[in-house]
Amino acid sequence: MTTQTGTAATLDDLRLKRRALRSEVNRVQHWRRLIKARIDLSVAGALLPDRLGVDAWDVLGPGALLPDHVRMAQLVRGSGSASAVLDLPELRDIDRHLAAYGAQARSELERVTSVLVELLSQELSEERAGL
Template sequence: MSSTARTDSVALYDLRRSRTALRAESARVEHWRRLLRARIDLTIATAALPGRLGENAGGTLPPASMRDLRDHLELVTALQDSGAPPELGSLGALRELDHRLASYEATVSEALGGATDELIRRLAMDPSASLHGLLEILDPR
């Protein structure tokens, strides 16, 4: 195998590893953003809780449905974090954190796109390059 082919295969291997790491990082930041957005939604929703369930149903529901009706206090408690309602004052900090994560996510996405584009460009120029170095990776004797 020529030294050029070996260098290209190592570069492709490193490029693939970079893409794998970037995909994992992208998934992590996406998960964190989902958690933050959920926390923001819960903070806003619990600041203005709906009224008691069944209060205005006044015989419009079948009697059997009442067995599934939860106690209002039980519902409110289920939405609280450690027994304390979320504070509306924390919304600004949560939104700022989400904004920073969105910026980081965009950076990760751009890097992943660049690595993907480079991998595609290289493989389009030389499709057999995807096979170079494969034996060394699988059996590095």
């Protein structure tokens, strides 16, 4: 049986650990979304679609609000060169690393949560036994 002070300190510690781990898991997920978006942009920027209006010019006519193809291509590719595709192996590698780290953080979060639930259950049982 733990003392009231010891249990409270442990519960507080576990809650702090859970909060830190939840934040870390969220940050990992955010980083993974950024990396995956960068991969998508690298691939999409290297494989731009055909110019707009090529097939539909006769149908839409000269009054069509056709966006500037060169400007769109520059905006999609950004300031980087077409060699952004060369970053793909490194981006995929860091994504795998993030996935492994995220799994480790989630596993620890589950472990800490289990300990917290067990401790709270014990505390509740002790309180009921004392009534």
